[in-house]
Amino acid sequence: MTADKLIVTIFGLTAIIFTYWFFLMKKEEEAVAASDSIDISVKGGYSPEVISLKKGKTTKLNFIRKDPSSCLEEVVLPDFKIRKTLPLNQKLTIEITPKRTGEFDFACGMNMFHGKIVVRD
Numbered sequence: 823m824t825a826d827k828l829i830v831t832i833f834g835l836t837a838i839i840f841t842y843w844f845f846l847m848k849k850e851e852e853a854v855a856a857s858d859s860i861d862i863s864v865k866g867g868y869s870p871e872v873i874s875l876k877k878g879k880t881t882k883l884n885f886i887r888k889d890p891s892s893c894l895e896e897v898v899l900p901d902f903k904i905r906k907t908l909p910l911n912q913k914l915t916i917e918i919t920p921k922r923t924g925e926f927d928f929a930c931g932m933n934m935f936h937g938k939i940v941v942r943d
């Protein structure tokens with residue numbers, strides 16, 4: 823490999839890393855505020871991925887699974903002691919009343935896809 827090719831490769835890699843970093847950082851900040859309920863689309867992950875809720879307020883999380891892969895057929899909210907099977911192309915509502923503020927992760931049954939619930943005062 824010649825020096826100029828190496829430089830191009832390094833620049834290319836730096837650009838890729840920067841793009842990933844920027845994309846992930848940006849995603850992390852985008853919490854979608856839920857009012858009384860929020861629809862969460864389940865397709866190759868969770869959308870929205872980060873949801874903000876108000877402490878002490880009962881909120882309905884409507885999971886709508888559009889992904890036929892068995893990977894996403896279960897959703898687990900460990901902090902709320904909830905594990906549910908999501909029927910395909912149907913809405914499954916999980917009602918939660920967060921008692922304390924903080925960040926609570928949820929995931930598929932195999933812990934491969936993740937989402938986050940941010941509870942605020």
Ligand SMILES: [Cu+2]
Nearest residue numbers: 893930932934
């Ligand atoms: Cu999975």
